[in-house]
Amino acid sequence: MLPIATYGEAVLRQVAAPVTVFDSELHQLAEQMLHTMQQANGVGIAAPQVHRSLQLFIMASNPNPRYPTAPIMAPQVVINPQILQASEQMVAGEEGCLSIPQQRCQVMRHQAIEVKYQDLSGEWCQEWLEGFIARIFQHEFDHLQGITLKERAT
């Protein structure tokens, strides 16, 4: 399990650098982040949270006590993400953050977003996300811009 940066650490306030080399070291980092997220019972984790200021995060929705209706989604590695379009409609929801333990905040997020990102092999993917998955993407995307839950809480 990798050490998780906590709120206030500089790495969480930096804008992360783009990923340019898709090598075995990147695969290893993604593997370790996935394991760390699962050990911490998270539904997402961003590289800056494990002290690596890189444009990379993992999202993995699964039903949990707070979101019993969350869709079951295989873990997805998201690299160099862009949000191309966002719905006008916003939805309030409860979020947590592995870097701000024991805190839960109500956060407004776009209900649907069109996103573009690379996977671990460097292939570009472009798709619409909505609901809880869109929420996780927006939360992790914020981490890559140096924005945390505290700045977003309503």
Ligand SMILES: O=C(CSC(=O)[C@H](Cc1ccccc1)CC(F)(F)F)c1ccccc1
């Ligand atoms: O699974 C968690 C633990 S917190 C979590 O998984 C964060 C991701 C997240 C939770 C809830 C909404 C959006 C993103 C992980 C972080 F901070 F590393 F990104 C959870 C907490 C509140 C509501 C729903 C789920």
Ligand SMILES: [Zn+2]
């Ligand atoms: Zn977070």
